[in-house]
Amino acid sequence: MDHPTLPAADLRQITRRLGNREVLRNLSLQIPRGRLTGLLGPSGSGKTTLVKLLAGIDKADEGEVTVLGRSMPALPVLQRIGYMAQSDALYADLTAKDNLVFFGKLYGLRGSRLQERIAAVMALVALDDHLHKSVAAYSGGMKRRLSLAISLLHEPELLLLDEPTVGIDPVLRQSIWRELLQLRDGGTTILMTTHVMDEAEKCDSIAFIRSGELTAAGSPRELMERSGASSIEQAFIAMGEGVTA
Amino acid sequence: MRTRALAYRIIRQFLRDKRTLALLFLAPLLVLTLMNFVFGGASPAPSIGLVTVPGTSQETVSQQLRQAGATIRGYGDSKSGETALEHGDIDALLDLGGAAPRIALEGTDPAVSKASLGLLQQALSPGAAASGSMDGKLQVDYLHGSASLSSFDAFGPVLVGLFGFFFVFLLAGVSFLRERTTGTLERLLAAPIRRWEVVAGYLGGFGLFTLLQAALIAWYSTSVLGLYMEGSFWLLMLVNLLLALTALTLGTLLSTYAGNEFQIIQFIPLVIVPQVFFSGLFNLDAMNEWLRHIRLVMPLYYGADALKGVMLRGEGLASIWPDLAVLFGFSLLFALLNVLALKKQRSI
Numbered sequence: 001m002d003h004p005t006l007p008a009a010d011l012r013q014i015t016r017r018l019g020n021r022e023v024l025r026n027l028s029l030q031i032p033r034g035r036l037t038g039l040l041g042p043s044g045s046g047k048t049t050l051v052k053l054l055a056g057i058d059k060a061d062e063g064e065v066t067v068l069g070r071s072m073p074a075l076p077v078l079q080r081i082g083y084m085a086q087s088d089a090l091y092a093d094l095t096a097k098d099n100l101v102f103f104g105k106l107y108g109l110r111g112s113r114l115q116e117r118i119a120a121v122m123a124l125v126a127l128d129d130h131l132h133k134s135v136a137a138y139s140g141g142m143k144r145r146l147s148l149a150i151s152l153l154h155e156p157e158l159l160l161l162d163e164p165t166v167g168i169d170p171v172l173r174q175s176i177w178r179e180l181l182q183l184r185d186g187g188t189t190i191l192m193t194t195h196v197m198d199e200a201e202k203c204d205s206i207a208f209i210r211s212g213e214l215t216a217a218g219s220p221r222e223l224m225e226r227s228g229a230s231s232i233e234q235a236f237i238a239m240g241e242g243v244t245a
Numbered sequence: 246m247r248t249r250a251l252a253y254r255i256i257r258q259f260l261r262d263k264r265t266l267a268l269l270f271l272a273p274l275l276v277l278t279l280m281n282f283v284f285g286g287a288s289p290a291p292s293i294g295l296v297t298v299p300g301t302s303q304e305t306v307s308q309q310l311r312q313a314g315a316t317i318r319g320y321g322d323s324k325s326g327e328t329a330l331e332h333g334d335i336d337a338l339l340d341l342g343g344a345a346p347r348i349a350l351e352g353t354d355p356a357v358s359k360a361s362l363g364l365l366q367q368a369l370s371p372g373a374a375a376s377g378s379m380d381g382k383l384q385v386d387y388l389h390g391s392a393s394l395s396s397f398d399a400f401g402p403v404l405v406g407l408f409g410f411f412f413v414f415l416l417a418g419v420s421f422l423r424e425r426t427t428g429t430l431e432r433l434l435a436a437p438i439r440r441w442e443v444v445a446g447y448l449g450g451f452g453l454f455t456l457l458q459a460a461l462i463a464w465y466s467t468s469v470l471g472l473y474m475e476g477s478f479w480l481l482m483l484v485n486l487l488l489a490l491t492a493l494t495l496g497t498l499l500s501t502y503a504g505n506e507f508q509i510i511q512f513i514p515l516v517i518v519p520q521v522f523f524s525g526l527f528n529l530d531a532m533n534e535w536l537r538h539i540r541l542v543m544p545l546y547y548g549a550d551a552l553k554g555v556m557l558r559g560e561g562l563a564s565i566w567p568d569l570a571v572l573f574g575f576s577l578l579f580a581l582l583n584v585l586a587l588k589k590q591r592s593i
Binding site: 055056057058059073074075076078079081083085087088089090091092103106107 | 427428429431432433434435436437438439590591592593
C-alpha cells in the first residue's frame with residue numbers, strides 16, 4: 001500500500017504499443033515523492049503517452065504502473081491526481097467559471113469550498129479578472145493557464161502537467177514556476193513534460209526519454225557531471241543517444 | 246499550382262479514409278437495393294371478410310373477389326367479422342346478412358382502403374363500379390379514420406416518430422463526438438468518474454431536451470398540423486420520448502465509431518434511411534416475408550407502430566406496451582454498449 005517513503009509513481013518495464021509501433025519500450029522510472037521531476041524529450045518520444053499511463057487514462061501493454069501505492073489504472077487514485085493535458089481540454093462555449101465548476105464537481109468539490117478553490121487557483125494563474133469570460137474569447141496562453149488552474153482545483157498530491165508552459169509569456173511563466181515550486185515545498189509531487197531546457201534546470205530531477213526509451217535520469221547536476229557537459233542542453237544531446245544510460 | 250496541390254491533398258485524404266470511400270460507392274447501392282425491395286414488389290392484395298347468409302348469391306361475389314386477387318375469409322355472423330376487422334386480420338368486411346350490403350373498412354391505410362373498396366364495388370355490381378352508380382346504394386363504414394383520411398394522416402404518425410428520431414440521433418452523435426475530438430472526454434475520464442456516470446450524465450442532460458422535443462412534436466403535429474388523432478396526447482408524448490431516448494443512446498454509441506462530424510453524417514444512409522423504409526411509411530405486405538423481418542431490429546418500426554396505434558386507432562397503454570417495452574430495451578442495450586465502448590478511452 002501507499003507509504004510516504006515509497007516513490008509517488010513507479011513504472012516497471014513498461015511497453016506501450018499503438019498499432020504495431022512501440023511508443024514506450026521496456027521503460028522503468030520512479031517519480032520521487034515531494035519533488036519536481038521534469039520529463040525531457042523530443043516530440044514523438046513518448047512523453048505524453050507516459051503521462052497518460054500515470055493519469056490512468058491509458059493502459060500499458062506490458063509492465064506495471066504503480067501510482068500512490070496503487071496499481072494503475074485505479075479509480076480511487078484519480079481523485080488524488082491533478083492532470084493537465086497537452087491540448088486544452090476546455091468547453092469553449094462555456095465561461096471559465098462554468099468550466100471550473102464542472103471539473104470541480106467531478107472531483108467532489110461543492111459549495112463554499114468550491115468557490116474558495118476557484119478563487120484561489122484563478123488568482124494563482126492571474127486570471128481572476130477573466131472568470132466570467134467565455135473560454136472562446138481566451139487567448140492560447142490564457143487557455144493554458146485555465147487548464148493549469150483546473151488541474152490544481154482539488155489540491156492533488158500528484159500533479160501531472162503535459163507541456164504546462166507552452167504559449168505562456170516569460171513573465172507569467174516565471175510566476176507559474178514560483179507557484180509550482182511553492183506547491184512542491186508544500187509536499188505536492190510534480191511531474192511535468194517540457195522541451196524548454198532552462199526549465200529543466202529548475203527541476204529536482206530529470207528523465208531523458210527518446211524513441212520510447214529512458215536514456216538517462218538524475219538531478220540536473222548529476223546529469224551534467226556524468227556527461228561532462230556544461231549545460232542540460234548539452235547533456236541532453238550527449239545522453240540522448242543513450243551512450244551513458 | 247495551388248489548386249492542383251489542394252486537389253491532390255483531398256484525393257490523398259479520401260484514399261486514407263476508407264470508410265468515406267466505401268460510403269461513396271456502397272451506400273447508394275444499398276439504398277437502391279432497399280428501394281427495389283420496397284417498391285418492386287406486387288401491389289398488396291387486400292384480405293376481405295365475408296359475412297354470408299346461406300342460399301344467396303354470395304358464391305359469385307366471393308369468386309369474383311378471389312379472381313381479383315383478394316384473400317377471402319368467411320364469417321358466420323356480423324359480430325365475428327367485426328372482431329376480425331378490429332384485430333386487423335382482415336382489411337375490409339362485406340356484410341351481406343342485412344337488407345342491403347354493408348361494407349366496413351379498417352381504414353388506417355388509405356391505399357388499402359381504396360383497393361378494398363374498388364374490389365368490393367366491382368364484385369357487387371360488375372361494370373357499375375366504373376360509372377360509380379353503386380355508390381348511393383352501398384353503406385360504407387370506417388372502423389378507424391374516415392373517407393377523408395389522407396395519406397399524410399396515415400403517414401403522419403410515422404413521420405412524427407422519424408423526425409424526432411433523426412434529429413436527436415444526429416445531435417447526440419455530433420456532440421458526443423465533439424467531446425472526444427476536443428479532448429474533453431479524455432480530460433473528463435482523468436477525473437474519478439465512472440464510465441456509466443458519463444453515459445448517464447449524457448442521458449440526463451440530453452434527456453431534458455428530448456423531453457421538450459417530444460412535447461413540442463406531439464403538440465405541433467396534432468394541434469398545428471391537425472394530424473388525425475384519436476388517442477391520448479400524453480401517450481403520444483411518452484412514445485416520442487422513448488423513441489428519442491433510443492435515438493440518443495444509439496447516436497452516442499455510434500459516435501464512438503466516427504472520427505469526425507462527416508463520418509456521423511455517413512451513418513444516416515446506413516442507420517436512418519433503412520429504418521424509414523421499414524417503419525411503416527410504405528406498405529410492406531407485398532414484400533418477401535423473410536425480408537420483412539428485418540424491421541424487427543429497427544427501433545423506428547416499434548415507435549411508428551405505437552404512434553399509429555395511438556393516433557389512428559386510439560389505442561391505450563394496454564395495447565401499445567409491447568412496443569414501448571422494446572424501445573426501452575433498445576435504449577438500455579445501447580446505453581450499456583456505450584459504457585463498454587468508453588473502455589476504448591479508459592479501461593476502468
